[in-house]
Amino acid sequence: MTLVFDYLVIGSGLAGLSFSLYAAEYGKVCIVTKKSLYDSNTYYAQGGIACVIKDENECDDYSKHIEDTLKAGSYLNNREVVEMVVKEGYERVKDLIKWGVNFDKKDKKKFDLHKEGGHSCPRVLHIKDVTGKEIIKVLANKVLTHKNITVFQNHYAIDLITQHHLGYEIKRGMENIECYGAYVFDTNTSLIKKILARITVVCTGGIGNIYLVTTNPEIATGDGIAMCYRAKAECENMEFIQFHPTAFYYPFKRPALLITEALRGAGAELKTKNGYYFMKDYSVDAELSTRDIVARRIDMILKKTGDEYVLLDATKVGKDKILKNFPNIYRELLKFGINMTKDPIPVCPAAHYLCGGIKTNKNGKTTINFLYAIGECASTGLHGANRLASNSLLESIVFAHKAFQDSLNIINKASINNKIPNWNEEGTIYPKEMVLIKSYFTELQLIMTNYVGIIKSNERLNLALDKIMELAKKTEEIYKKSKISPQLLELRNAISVAYLIVTFAIRRKENIGLHYNIDNE
Numbered sequence: 001m002t003l004v005f006d007y008l009v010i011g012s013g014l015a016g017l018s019f020s021l022y023a024a025e026y027g028k029v030c031i032v033t034k035k036s037l038y039d040s041n042t043y044y045a046q047g048g049i050a051c052v053i054k055d056e057n058e059c060d061d062y063s064k065h066i067e068d069t070l071k072a073g074s075y076l077n078n079r080e081v082v083e084m085v086v087k088e089g090y091e092r093v094k095d096l097i098k099w100g101v102n103f104d105k106k107d108k109k110k111f112d113l114h115k116e117g118g119h120s121c122p123r124v125l126h127i128k129d130v131t132g133k134e135i136i137k138v139l140a141n142k143v144l145t146h147k148n149i150t151v152f153q154n155h156y157a158i159d160l161i162t163q164h165h166l167g168y169e170i171k172r173g174m175e176n177i178e179c180y181g182a183y184v185f186d187t188n189t190s191l192i193k194k195i196l197a198r199i200t201v202v203c204t205g206g207i208g209n210i211y212l213v214t215t216n217p218e219i220a221t222g223d224g225i226a227m228c229y230r231a232k233a234e235c236e237n238m239e240f241i242q243f244h245p246t247a248f249y250y251p252f253k254r255p256a257l258l259i260t261e262a263l264r265g266a267g268a269e270l271k272t273k274n275g276y277y278f279m280k281d282y283s284v285d286a287e288l289s290t291r292d293i294v295a296r297r298i299d300m301i302l303k304k305t306g307d308e309y310v311l312l313d314a315t316k317v318g319k320d321k322i323l324k325n326f327p328n329i330y331r332e333l334l335k336f337g338i339n340m341t342k343d344p345i346p347v348c349p350a351a352h353y354l355c356g357g358i359k360t361n362k363n364g365k366t367t368i369n370f371l372y373a374i375g376e377c378a379s380t381g382l383h384g385a386n387r388l389a390s391n392s393l394l395e396s397i398v399f400a401h402k403a404f405q406d407s408l409n410i411i412n413k414a415s416i417n418n419k420i421p422n423w424n425e426e427g428t429i430y431p432k433e434m435v436l437i438k439s440y441f442t443e444l445q446l447i448m449t450n451y452v453g454i455i456k457s458n459e460r461l462n463l464a465l466d467k468i469m470e471l472a473k474k475t476e477e478i479y480k481k482s483k484i485s486p487q488l489l490e491l492r493n494a495i496s497v498a499y500l501i502v503t504f505a506i507r508r509k510e511n512i513g514l515h516y517n518i519d520n521e
Contacts, residue, residue: 002193002194002195002196003030004195004197005027005028005029005030005150005196006027006198006199007030008030008181008195008196008197008199008200009031010032010033010182011032011203011224012038013040013043013205013376014375014393014396015374015396015399016033016203017031017142018095018096018400019201019400020146021142022401023199023404023407024149026408028148030150030152031143032155033152033153034155034223035153035219036153036154037136037151038136039219040205040219041132041206041216041217041376042132042136042393043132043217044132044133044215044255045132045135046131046132046260046329047116047129047131047390048103048124048126048127048131048390049089049093049096049125049393050116050124050391050394051089051093056113057122060121062086062087065086065123068118068119068388069086069382069384069388070384071118072118072290072383072387073355073382073384073386073513074384074385074512074513075384076237076385077381077382077383078380078382081362081380084398085382085391085394085398089394092401093397095397096135099138099139099142100142101134101138102134103125103126104125104126114265115288116261116262116264116390117265117285117287117291117294117389118289118291118389119288119389122265124390126262128326129326129328152184154187155186156184156185156187156484156486157223158183159183160179160181160182160202160228160231160368161179161182161183161194161420162232162368163178165420166417172232172233173232176369177231177367178369178370178414179371180196180416180417180420181196181200181420182195182227183195183423187486190483192422192425192484194420194423196416197416198411198414198415198416199370199411200371201364201371201372202358202373202374202378203374203375204227204375204377205219205376206352206353206354206376207220207222207351207354207494208350208352208353209445210351210445210494210498211449211453212446213256213351213449214255214256214350214351215256215257215351216351217255218255221490222354222494222497223490223493224377225357225358225496226493226496228358228366228373229496229500230496231371232368233358233359233366233367233368235356235357235358235500237356237385237504238354238356238497238500238501238504239505239507239515240354240383240385240386240513240514241351241354242292242295242353242386242387242514243291243299243349243453243454244291244350244352245270245295245298246261246264246270246312246349247259247348248347249309249347249348257329258350258352259347260326260329261389262325264312265288266317266326267317268287268313269287269313270287270298270311270347271313271344272301272310273307273309273311277313290386291386291389296454298310298349299454300455309346309347309348310347311346312344313344314341315340319341333345349454353376353387353392354377355379355383355385355386355514356379356504357373357379358373358377360372360373360374360379360399362402363399363402364378364399364400364402370414374399374403378399380399383395385514385515386514428482429481429482429483430485431478431482431483431488437487438487440471440474440475440491441487441490441491443467443471444494447467447471451464451467452464452498452505454516455516455517456505456516456517456518457517457518458517458519461517462506465503465506468502469499479492508520
């Protein structure tokens, strides 16, 4: 089956949905998403969108947000990109408001702005502690009712289509690689669709599920990064994995319940099991230090004590403030017998966000022609070595707009390539033992958790690389002879992403931001 559109958008978080709404005013858009429109990292985002609103926050200005972002990223950020995102942020927030997103206000006029770790001022717009969920609900409804947008839910993108599929040899670094769309697997019918498009946008989110403990939903297996890498796009900064310091500790709960940074901004403090408040000894900013500092400190304490978690004490925040600003976390914790107005919360770090990814320019364009990457899967230069809290949703909406604007300049240069062959699965069979695929994925998660965590070593990284290469070989043997399945696609993609993370970590010879190797001390 061959389908043709102006725009193919792979992924349905804030980046994908907002790009689609922009683009649908100018052409036909197809959205492909693995599960439903509501399954994305954005949906689970609690904190909000960091944004300078000068008229409402006299203490804040662009220079402060820019400096906070650069400082958090250890100045490995692209300053031009940081300035662009910060200065364009509020215009894009107004787009969200125009589409129907209602951020919390402390009165009828002014927004209720939170302060989070690494921020010098309160500047985080939010909707209680379910900001991402509410944004996705609004945008998904607009997308599903838009006449120029076709949505394929429960569809897995297999591979991007390039000249490779016409029989030409392409290599990374070539300037003339072109993307023509993607092959997509329909899980309802098991049919493989060939979707051709003038412009393709990859916005597939993060990679959290290559680790055992993550705040990400199960779909976060780095699919877009793996597809782009196979298509010979450039990737960068893959070693910078952000572990959120405070995920609720409850064994085998996936995804782990995120305890938003805004709770620490409101006054919650970290302590050991025996009651010692430790962050004040480690950083002048204490609980409001950036995530890399807090997560690393917790990790060191857990390794030293042998404990599985530390405690986040929110009792000083006050019951009224908790019920007003953090009702969802309050309700969720009650299900596990914890009343956060009275009881400390067991927390530990969890894989949360990838600061690197598919290399793009300041318009979201990848190193492949007619292919854009936006959102968490992209490495735009905004985050540097560590993401400042609540800058991710800001990045998504700003780059969705930048990519859309840039695409208008090139879409007429792109043509639909009718010579692309259909997907060929001749000679393939259904895997006899799906348990192998499942066990390989679990093995990969153990490798990444044990050897490629918050604190690394050369020995662990090299051991991880050997084990990943062995898994890759076994998986490719299965892939070549098997019919497509979601489990096999995710395993193959996750292994590719793990390989990239480890190889980039081995290359990085300095401890900076989220990358910490004891052999670099």
